[in-house]
Amino acid sequence: MDCGSGSRPARGRGHPGGCRAGSRAAVAVGYRVRPMPMRLVLYQRDYCHLCDQALAVLAEARAPDFDSVWVDDDAALEARYGARVPVLRDADGGRELDWPFDAAAVRAFLGVLSPVGREPE
Numbered sequence: 462m463d464c465g466s467g468s469r470p471a472r473g474r475g476h477p478g479g480c481r482a483g484s485r486a487a488v489a490v491g492y493r494v495r496p497m498p499m500r501l502v503l504y505q506r507d508y509c510h511l512c513d514q515a516l517a518v519l520a521e522a523r524a525p526d527f528d529s530v531w532v533d534d535d536a537a538l539e540a541r542y543g544a545r546v547p548v549l550r551d552a553d554g555g556r557e558l559d560w561p562f563d564a565a566a567v568r569a570f571l572g573v574l575s576p577v578g579r580e581p582e
């Protein structure tokens with residue numbers, strides 16, 4: 462009843478065709494399931510060297526597309542994020558990842574899991 466076994470569980474659950482991501486077949490080949498994509502926002506400042514470093518870390522982590530929001534000209538954002546920038550926020554779930562972070566921390570925050578025992582290349 463797992464992906465690729467030739468038989469399917471009831472439709473409407475899991476992937477198209479009825480397979481279940483995270484099933485024993487997926488685990489057996491050494492992969493973990495990726496959660497649904499999230500909407501990301503990177504709060505940052507103009508002329509911020511830490512923000513530039515954060516952009517490089519996000520690229521290294523192969524983070525999905527995100528929106529950049531500058532806090533400089535918004536009093537509410539300045540009050541909330543001013544001393545904390547850069548901050549990566551999951552706009553749907555409300556979770557935030559404050560600087561400093563590295564590529565591994567970004568991948569963990571995103572729930573992006575690579576083949577078991579290996580980091581993404």
